[in-house]
Amino acid sequence: MRGESSVKDIGKKHTNTASVPVVFNMANFLVSSVHDMKNSVSMLICGLDKVLTSAEAAKLSTHAELVQMNHEAKRINNRLIQLLTLYKLGQKMYPFDPQPVCLQDFLHTIVAQYAQLLKFRGIHLEVRVNPELYWYFDEDLISGVIGNALNNAMRYTHQRILISAAEYDDQLALRVEDDGDGYPLELLEGNGNVMQSVDFHGGSTGLGLYFSTMVARMHRNQGAQGDLSLENGGSLQGACFVLRLP
Amino acid sequence: MNINPLDISTPAAELNFSGKHVLIVDDYMEMRSIFRDILSSCGAEIKKIHMATNGNEAIALLKKVSFDIVLCDLILGSGKNGQQVLEEAKHQALVGPSCLWIMITAEKTMEAVTGAAEYQPDAYLLKPVTEASLRSRLVKIWAKKEAFAEIYKAMKQQDYSKAMNLCDQRLVADKAHAADLLRTKCDLLLVTGEYDRAKNILEEVLAERDLPWAKAALAKILLKKNDPDAARNLLEEVTESNPAYLEAQDLLAHTLQVMGDLEEAGAVLERAVKLSPNSVIRQKNLGQVSMKLGKMEDAERAFRKSVALGEYSVLRSADAYVGLAKACNANKNSEQALKVLGQLNKSFATDDVRVKALAVEGMIHQQNGNTGKAKQIADELGQSIGNDSIRPDSDGALEIARLLMIAGDKEKAIQLLQREIKNNPESTALLQNVAEIFEQAGMGEEGSRLIETSRQEAMLIMNRGVLLISKGQYEEAVSAMRDAYAAMPTNMRVLLNLAHVIITYMQKNGATSELIDEARQSLQTANELSSGEPRFIRLTAALNELIAAK
Numbered sequence: 001m002r003g004e005s006s007v008k009d010i011g012k013k014h015t016n017t018a019s020v021p022v023v024f025n026m027a028n029f030l031v032s033s034v035h036d037m038k039n040s041v042s043m044l045i046c047g048l049d050k051v052l053t054s055a056e057a058a059k060l061s062t063h064a065e066l067v068q069m070n071h072e073a074k075r076i077n078n079r080l081i082q083l084l085t086l087y088k089l090g091q092k093m094y095p096f097d098p099q100p101v102c103l104q105d106f107l108h109t110i111v112a113q114y115a116q117l118l119k120f121r122g123i124h125l126e127v128r129v130n131p132e133l134y135w136y137f138d139e140d141l142i143s144g145v146i147g148n149a150l151n152n153a154m155r156y157t158h159q160r161i162l163i164s165a166a167e168y169d170d171q172l173a174l175r176v177e178d179d180g181d182g183y184p185l186e187l188l189e190g191n192g193n194v195m196q197s198v199d200f201h202g203g204s205t206g207l208g209l210y211f212s213t214m215v216a217r218m219h220r221n222q223g224a225q226g227d228l229s230l231e232n233g234g235s236l237q238g239a240c241f242v243l244r245l246p
Numbered sequence: 247m248n249i250n251p252l253d254i255s256t257p258a259a260e261l262n263f264s265g266k267h268v269l270i271v272d273d274y275m276e277m278r279s280i281f282r283d284i285l286s287s288c289g290a291e292i293k294k295i296h297m298a299t300n301g302n303e304a305i306a307l308l309k310k311v312s313f314d315i316v317l318c319d320l321i322l323g324s325g326k327n328g329q330q331v332l333e334e335a336k337h338q339a340l341v342g343p344s345c346l347w348i349m350i351t352a353e354k355t356m357e358a359v360t361g362a363a364e365y366q367p368d369a370y371l372l373k374p375v376t377e378a379s380l381r382s383r384l385v386k387i388w389a390k391k392e393a394f395a396e397i398y399k400a401m402k403q404q405d406y407s408k409a410m411n412l413c414d415q416r417l418v419a420d421k422a423h424a425a426d427l428l429r430t431k432c433d434l435l436l437v438t439g440e441y442d443r444a445k446n447i448l449e450e451v452l453a454e455r456d457l458p459w460a461k462a463a464l465a466k467i468l469l470k471k472n473d474p475d476a477a478r479n480l481l482e483e484v485t486e487s488n489p490a491y492l493e494a495q496d497l498l499a500h501t502l503q504v505m506g507d508l509e510e511a512g513a514v515l516e517r518a519v520k521l522s523p524n525s526v527i528r529q530k531n532l533g534q535v536s537m538k539l540g541k542m543e544d545a546e547r548a549f550r551k552s553v554a555l556g557e558y559s560v561l562r563s564a565d566a567y568v569g570l571a572k573a574c575n576a577n578k579n580s581e582q583a584l585k586v587l588g589q590l591n592k593s594f595a596t597d598d599v600r601v602k603a604l605a606v607e608g609m610i611h612q613q614n615g616n617t618g619k620a621k622q623i624a625d626e627l628g629q630s631i632g633n634d635s636i637r638p639d640s641d642g643a644l645e646i647a648r649l650l651m652i653a654g655d656k657e658k659a660i661q662l663l664q665r666e667i668k669n670n671p672e673s674t675a676l677l678q679n680v681a682e683i684f685e686q687a688g689m690g691e692e693g694s695r696l697i698e699t700s701r702q703e704a705m706l707i708m709n710r711g712v713l714l715i716s717k718g719q720y721e722e723a724v725s726a727m728r729d730a731y732a733a734m735p736t737n738m739r740v741l742l743n744l745a746h747v748i749i750t751y752m753q754k755n756g757a758t759s760e761l762i763d764e765a766r767q768s769l770q771t772a773n774e775l776s777s778g779e780p781r782f783i784r785l786t787a788a789l790n791e792l793i794a795a796k
Contacts, residue, residue, distance in 0.1 A: 035352070035353065038352060038353065038373075039352055039373070041374075042352070042373040042374035043276070043374075045374040045376070046277075046280045046373075046374050046375070046376070047280075049374075049376050049377065050280060050283055053287060053377065077374065081353070081372075084353055085354075092489040092490070092521075093489075093490055093521050094354070094490060095354060095355070095490045095491075096488055096490060098457075099425070100422075100424070100425045102422055105382070105386065108382070109378070109379070109382045112378040112382070113376070113378055113379075132421065134421060134422070134424075136455060136457075140354055140372070220456070220487070221455055221456050222455070222456060
């Protein structure tokens with residue numbers, strides 16, 4: 001059913017776009033497939049959300065599995081969005097759009113998407129932010145970055161996660177910390193060269209880190225540039241993901 | 247401050263849905279029902295949620311019901327897309343500024359943004375739309391709408407100084423909307439022509455942060471102040487670091503055109519069109535620049551695209567059809583060219599467009615050696631332009647003159663051109679076009695002389711009233727401007743000066759209803775010719791003051 005609609009979206013786009021080359025190359029296939037998959041996954045998420053918000057959902061014996069499935073579908077969706085975004089950035093056609101954002105609202109909205117899963121897994125998440133804090137950034141991009149970090153933290157934490165935002169030295173520091181065992185040494189050593197951390201056998205594709213680094217660097221102001229760092233320790237003595245934006 | 251993520255099901259500010267009318271536009275039944283469920287769990291009443299499956303149904307519903315919230319998918323089967331539905335709704339005033347319009351898109355794409363800023367939705371929401379994401383967006387936009395409601399109201403009443411005061415008042419405490427308030431204030435200052443004040447604000451903003459919109463706005467001011475070089479530098483900076491900021495690309499192309507660098511303007515538009523091919527206006531601009539550059543195939547392609555995109559859009563223009571017809575003819579396809587003109591007449595059934603299309607048709611016959619047919623059309627046009635009820639726009643008048651000059655009555659052509667010069671003596675673009683028409687008819691020198699005398703004559707008459715006012719001869723000033731108006735009924739400066747002398751006269755001698763009506767009529771005509779002139783705004787404010795004091 002959604003297959004048709006995806007075809008519709010793609011077909012529409014192509015008939016309207018005089019610049020689409022006649023000869024299809026691999027990149028075109030990859031991009032349109034990603035677009036197509038994203039539509040299907042969106043539909044899946046909406047369907048699952050609808051089921052999960054119904055009154056009877058909690059009583060279902062499969063409730064736990066459904067919550068987990070919903071989470072995985074969202075993870076796939078985020079990954080697909082990141083692939084599309086990276087492609088568009090490469091083609092210089094991503095509509096980069098920094099706007100003033102209220103950090104409290106921003107973090108609130110991100111965390112809300114995970115509330116059910118956090119509760120379910122018994123993870124305690126704390127958000128520390130001054131409600132008066134505003135900063136300029138591309139909300140869609142940065143929410144992708146923080147979503148990645150939060151997903152990681154949820155995967156490796158023992159029970160506590162801390163997300164914080166604060167202004168420091170004319171920069172915004174966004175931190176996602178957990179009380180897990182921390183990042184592996186190779187990853188910390190690879191700081192600054194994210195593609196080194198790609199390890200297909202170990203299950204890390206590096207996409208998330210690559211995306212986050214690209215996004216950090218796109219944010220510039222008055223000669224300064226955003227950056228990303230991975231540390232161990234921090235206030236929860238686990239992994240500590242730090243995004244700084246000028 | 248800490249947030250406990252486990253009790254965040256209710257957002258900080260609640261949105262009250264009671265009594266609110268909601269419209270959902272999506273061609274997929276499943277999506278419609280998902281949106282309906284989300285909205286109803288947000289508190290919307292099911293019986294006040296309306297649904298449409300395509301653009302036409304949406305427009306029909308928008309005509310019947312005054313909606314508070316519209317959720318519209320960007321891509322809707324065949325016919326209008328979501329953006330075109332929004333354009334038409336705003337164009338026909340089917341939705342007011344208080345209506346909250348959210349466009350749903352599969353991904354963040356520039357193609358979503360197809361045209362003019364006034365036809366932008368309040369937000370784009372990416373799929374999947376979950377209850378949490380929709381709710382938090384609605385709450386945020388609602389807060390913004392409320393913050394700006396009074397400001398928009400004042401703007402609608404053209405009370406710009408009140409709107410600016412309201413911006414200042416809010417700026418003191420409303421941190422959340424500070425950037426939008428400053429931006430709105432700058433827009434207002436541009437509208438009222440207070441360029442220096444706007445420039446100061448923008449420079450202050452830019453000292454803090456590199457903001458593309460502020461740079462683009464500063465470039466606009468530099469253009470107004472006749473400094474296209476500086477505007478160009480600024481815009482090149484913006485487009486370099488933000489290649490996807492299309493408004494800046496369009497402005498850069500315009501700046502380059504002003505500077506006479508058509509080649510580069512064309513290149514900028516080509517790039518912008520590649521990034522976002524679905525803008526009716528941008529494609530038309532590209533067509534016009536390509537045509538001037540003699541790139542007829544590129545011109546034909548761009549005009550064709552503009553016409554096709556405009557099929558369901560209120561932004562479609564007769565100029566794109568005219569351009570397409572000319573380009574087809576230049577590309578040796580006169581049959582196609584005539585067909586396009588036929589379509590033009592069907593799409594825009596007004597006399598102004600009819601005579602313009604006829605002039606272009608005559609020219610096509612002339613160029614293809616069918617001089618008999620061309621002459622016949624020229625004679626017909628020569629008859630009908632004497633008729634006062636048909637008043638083609640400036641562009642149309644030039645088309646007619648061009649044909650009359652070659653295939654018809656030279657005397658009449660010259661008369662027509664003189665009238666156009668007198669109506670627009672300060673437009674270099676128009677004077678250039680007129681010179682070109684004389685040139686083509688082999689009357690270059692005679693033409694230059696004619697242009698210069700007509701222009702000087704017009705300038706003299708235009709300013710006579712203002713001169714008399716400065717000498718304190720109020721009554722003479724009014725009567726001089728009335729004469730000028732009779733001679734040049736669509737001269738922008740004459741219209742504004744007539745209003746100006748009448749208003750000054752009333753400020754001195756007291757207002758009467760007749761004079762108020764005359765001034766208002768004059769201002770309205772000026773505004774129809776070119777809306778948003780700073781002087782129009784200032785004079786309207788002065789007139790409103792007189793009415794209030796009366």
